[in-house]
Amino acid sequence: MKALFVCVLLTLVCHVQILSAEVLLNRNDKFEFLVHTCPNGDRSTPLLIQRWNMEMDKIPNATEKILDLLESFRSQGASGEQTFRILTALWRRQNLQPGQLERLTREIRLMDTPRERPNHKDQNYIVGVLNVLRDYPTDEHESLGLKFLQAHDSVSLAAYNLLADIGGVRSFHALEHYLAEFRRANEGYVNWSILHLEEKMAFMSRRLVNEGKLPPSAIRSPVTVEEAGRPIKLERSNTPNQTVAPGTGVLPESSGLIAWVVILMCFAALGLLWIFLMQFARKKKAA
Known part of the structure; x- marks a missing residue:
């Protein structure tokens, strides 16, 4: 009877833990889990992003909740990686309304252009x-892109990517100047940053020609490694990757609860096995 009682108790404990985990995941933890595991970097294939958005669509007002989460983390002094991860989720949603965009850009509109490296x-x-x-x-x-194009390092490169995607003629000339200065600063040394910037300029020139804002003669072709400069040493720069959301693959803290549930279930299974073996041994001796 005592062994049976122990088995029932362990089973009940396991069920309670599992149900508790499911309830948590089905509420806020499921939402935050999706936000923090948004496909990014090497994991950001179109199919994965589509599946992620399908799961996020099941949550009412998901985009608004992501904005709320961002503001909450930002006000609490969260790390740059944490807020970046939330912003990546907003980037993947691609459904922000004008009021939400105004809310998103409010803080950076009030910022001065950081000439030195910001914190x-x-x-x-x-x-x-x-x-x-x-x-x-x-x-x-x-205008925000042009403002931050004068900033430092990854901020200016993020502004460069933004302007290449949405900018008009004034941005095209600003990026030409930026690229020329970048090439002069890296003369005689080729890295992947130059190739990245040249590729974005070629894309922008084709887009503006197709929109009728530039003559066909303005189209630029992507350069090869040899055309980018004298290839003294090829080295992948970390800089361009900083302008693309860095997927860390780190799970939110709530996922630790599931790990404990699994561990507890393993111990429960071992306990049941031990009880069964003990009873079997006693019956064998009695026989």
């Missing part, structure tokens, strides 16, 4: 917001 939190935040705006071409967003 890590602000740097990731600005880059993340500029990435989101790449799907929403407006004059105001173009």
Whole structure:
């Protein structure tokens, strides 16, 4: 009887833990789990992004909730990586309304252009917001891109990518100047940053020609490694990747609950096996 009682108790404990985990995941934890595991980087294939959005669509007002989560994390002084991950989720949603875009850009509109390297939190935040705006071409967003094109490192490169995607003729000339300065600063040394910038310029020139804003003669062709400069040493730069949302693959803290449930179930199974073996041994001795 005692062994039976122990088995029943362990089974009930396991069921309670599993049900608790399911309830949590079906509420806010499921939402935050989706936000923090948004496909990104090497995991950002179109199919994965589509499936992720399908799961996010099951949550009412998901995009608005992502904005709420972003503001909450930002006000609590969350790390740059945490806010960047949330901004990546907004980028993948691609369904922000005008009021939500105004809410998203409110903080960076009030910022001065950081001439020096901004702190890590602000740097990731600005880059993340500029990435989101790449799907929403407006004059105001173009002006923000031109503003931060004068900034430092990854912020200016995020602005470059934004302007290449949504900018008009004034942005085209600004990027030509930026690229020329970048090439001069890296003369005699070729890295993947130059090839990336040249590719974006070629894309932008074709887009503006197709829109009738530039003559066909303005089309630029992507350069090869040899054309980009004297290839002293090829080295993949980390800089362009900073303008694309860095998927960390880190699961939210709530996922640790599932791990404990699994561990508890394993111990319960071992306990049941031990009880069964003990009873079997006693019966064998009695026989």
